[in-house]
Amino acid sequence: MNQPAGGHPAPVAGSGAGRWADLRPRLISAAILVAVGAVHIWIGGKVFLALLALIIGLMVWELARMTGRGGPAWLPVALGLAAGAVLAIDEGVASSPAWLLFPPVALAVAVTPRIFPAVSGLFALGFLAAGHGIFVLRDEAGATAFLWVLIVVIVSDVAGYFAGRLIGGPKFWPAVSPKKTWSGTVAGWLGAVLVGLGFWAAGQGGWMLPILSPFVAFAGQMGDIAESWIKRRAGVKDSSNLIPGHGGVMDRFDAVTGAILFVAALQPLIPLARLAGAP
Numbered sequence: 001m002n003q004p005a006g007g008h009p010a011p012v013a014g015s016g017a018g019r020w021a022d023l024r025p026r027l028i029s030a031a032i033l034v035a036v037g038a039v040h041i042w043i044g045g046k047v048f049l050a051l052l053a054l055i056i057g058l059m060v061w062e063l064a065r066m067t068g069r070g071g072p073a074w075l076p077v078a079l080g081l082a083a084g085a086v087l088a089i090d091e092g093v094a095s096s097p098a099w100l101l102f103p104p105v106a107l108a109v110a111v112t113p114r115i116f117p118a119v120s121g122l123f124a125l126g127f128l129a130a131g132h133g134i135f136v137l138r139d140e141a142g143a144t145a146f147l148w149v150l151i152v153v154i155v156s157d158v159a160g161y162f163a164g165r166l167i168g169g170p171k172f173w174p175a176v177s178p179k180k181t182w183s184g185t186v187a188g189w190l191g192a193v194l195v196g197l198g199f200w201a202a203g204q205g206g207w208m209l210p211i212l213s214p215f216v217a218f219a220g221q222m223g224d225i226a227e228s229w230i231k232r233r234a235g236v237k238d239s240s241n242l243i244p245g246h247g248g249v250m251d252r253f254d255a256v257t258g259a260i261l262f263v264a265a266l267q268p269l270i271p272l273a274r275l276a277g278a279p
Contacts (some may be wrong), residue, residue, distance in 0.1 A: 028244070041143050041150075049088060049134025049135060056131040058249040059257075060109070060124050062239040067114040067230065079109055084123065087131045102128040115233060123230065129227020130257040133264040144204050149216060151265055153255045156188035156217035157224075163187030177228040185221060192217035208270065216259045227251070250278045 041048060061080025068076060086101045102125060110121025138146045162185030172180040196213030199205040227250055233240065238247025 002032045007240070019167065035037055040217045041138065041146060048138060050266075052131055052135055053084040055087040055249060055253060056087050056127050057081060058251060059127045059239075060084075060105070062248045062250045063120060063123055063127070063230075064109055064112070064114070066234045067116065067120045067241055068112070069115055070113040075112060079105070079112075079124075082108070083128060087128060087135075090132065099132060109252070111173060116230070123226075124256060126261060129264070130260045133260045134256075137260070137263065144199075146203060148195070148199050148209060148213075149259050150256065151173070152213050152216045154261050155191040155195050157255060159191035160184035160188040160221070173225060176232065177225050179230075180221075188217050188221060189214040212266075212270075216262060219262030220255035220259040223254045223261075226258065227254035 027089030031181070036051070057080045058082075060083035061076050062081045064076035084107050086099075086105055090099045090101075101237070105128065106121045108116045108123035110126040114120050134146065157242070161184065163186075164181045167181070167183035167187075169181050169183045171178060172185045173184050192213040193210055196205070196210035198210050200207060227239070232235070239250035242248050243252055
């Protein structure tokens with residue numbers, strides 16, 4: 001049997017050890033992210049905005065770095081700083097028209113040397129729009145509405161992770177995301193329904209939450225799929241290595257981006273206040 005230098009057998013592909021090898025760092029990183037996020041969500045205001053601008057800026061930096069083909073080394077950093085700054089100004093200054101700078105930032109991503117420039121620009125615009133949507137959701141509908149979306153995404157991801165590894169079965173979309181299975185996808189939807197029922201039963205949301213929750217989970221899964229697509233085209237496994245066990249910031253917040261964009265698209269039909277359970 002082949003052995004590494006330490007004399008211990010290497011984990012066999014598909015074995016129990018290999019299957020759960022990333023669980024411990026994922027749990028530790030997730031616990032830290034949840035703790036930091038919970039504090040900022042609870043405080044809200046400029047503190048929450050600072051964290052949000054940092055996250056969106058890092059996502060645009062990862063995107064520009066991952067898809068870049070030539071150009072100066074400082075360009076991804078500059079694009080990330082621009083995205084974070086524009087979002088912070090947009091939400092931090094009353095009546096600011098800084099959101100008009102979202103398309104120029106996305107255009108700057110698209111016109112610089114990279115693979116799939118138009119798609120990369122749309123990704124950047126989607127990140128900025130999601131950042132705007134998150135702040136509006138937290139600010140106008142309160143922490144509960146945003147926590148509902150966030151917990152739906154987290155529970156869907158966790159349920160999909162364990163169901164996919166324990167049950168396995170047919171792949172959901174193997175050409176784009178070879179690890180995702182139908183069992184994990186459906187488990188994510190069921191977990192989302194339970195989250196919606198929990199919020200509704202606790203009096204923290206309206207009767208629509210259990211119905212909308214699986215759709216929010218599906219939108220989050222599509223955000224994850226979209227990121228998997230561009231990563232495969234860029235030839236990378238993770239968007240960066242900033243978060244142990246998870247990869248990069250895009251890897252962790254791609255599903256949140258998809259979910260928030262879906263919730264924002266619903267607003268003409270279902271106002272934020274109704275999602276939060278207000279009459």
